[in-house]
Amino acid sequence: MAKMDLRVRMLGKALSLAPSVTGMTDEQLIARQPKYLPRNRIVDYLLGARPSGVITSDLTAAGSTGRIGIRVYRPMRAAEPLPMIINIHGGGWISGNLDMGDWLCGRVAKEVGAVVVSLDYRLAPAHRFPAAVEDCYAALLDLAGRAADLGAVPGRIAVMGDSAGGNLAAVMCLLARDRSGPEIAFQGLIYPATDLTLGSESLERNANAPVITTREARTMRDAYLGGQDPANPLASPLKASTHEGLPPALIQVAEHDPIRDDGLRYAEALRAAGVPVRTTTYVGMPHGYMSFPNVCRSAPQALGELCSELSAALEPVRVAD
Secondary structure (H helix, E strand, O other): OOOOOOOHHHHHHHHHOOOOOOOHHHHHHHOOOOOOOOOOOHHHHHHHOOOOOOEEEEEEOOOOOOOEEEEEEHHHOOOOOOOEEEEEEEOOOOOHHHHHHHHOOOOOOOOOOOOOEEEEOOOOOOOOOOOHHHHHHHHHHHHOOOOOOOOEEEEEEEEEEEHHHHHHHHHHHHHHOOOOOOOEEEEEEEEEOOOOOOOOOOHHHHHOOOOHHHHHHHHHHHHOOOOOOOOOOOOOHHHHHOOOOOOOOOEEEEOOOOOOOHHHHHHHHOOOOOOOOEEEEEEEEEHHHHOOOOOOOOOOHHHHHHHHHHHHHHOOOOOOO
C-alpha cells in the first residue's frame, strides 16, 4: 500500500478536529446539516470554485413527495441539444448540498459539453431510506421528461455520484432497468458505497483512514437505514439479484478508503454480468479526494478520466475554450 501524500495527511489532521458524527443523536445530525456553503477563498481553495464559461440556474424538480431543489450547469459555448448528466452528491446520506458539487459539476459540464443537473434530495435521519432513493428516481423521471426544456436530449442521459451519491447513482440504474426507464447510457461511480451490510475487507484494513473512518461509515449507514434491511438492493446495489442489463460504468476508488472494496466488488459483479466497466484505484488517496481538488493531487486526473468516459458514452458537443 502506497504512503499517503503529505497534503492528504494534513487534510486528515484538519478534518479530525471537527466533531465526529459517531455518537451523535438524530437531532444533532440534523442540526449539523448545512443549507449552503459560504463562498470565500478558503472554501474555494479546498472544495474548488465554479469554473468560468458555465451558466448555473437553481430550479426544482419532482421528488417523491414534493419538489426538490436542483442546480443546472450548462456550458456557454455549446450548441443545443446537449447530453444530460444527473449528479447525486455525497455526504453519507446525512449531509451535503448543491454547493458541494460546484467544482465537479461545472467542470464536467464544460469539459464534456453537457447539461449537468445536481439533485438536492432529502437527507437522513429526518428522511430515512428509501426517501433519498425515491426522490432521486422521481427527479430522474421528471428531468428525462423535460430534457428538451433544459436544452438536452432525452435519449442521452448519464448518472454520476460520489460516495453516498455513487450508491444512489448505481441504484438509479437498477430502478431505470427494473421500472422500464428512463434509459441511462452510462454510470460514473466515484468511491461508491455499494454494500451497506459492511462486508468489504477494506473496512478493517482502512478502519482509521483520514476523511472518514469505519466507525463513521457505520454511523452514517445506521442513520440512513434506521434499522431497515441493509441487504435491500435499493440500499446495497451489490446485493441485486442480477446486474445484467445495466449501463456501462466507470468506478473510481481510493486506496486509503474504508469502502474501497465496495467499488471494486461492484465492478466485479458488473463484469460478471457482462456489463462493460472501467475501474481505477487512485494510489495514496483517501475517501473524498474528488471533493478537495487543490489538495488531493489525483483529483484533476480522476476528473479527466471521468470526463473522457462520459464523452465517449454520450458523444457530446465539444465546447470551445
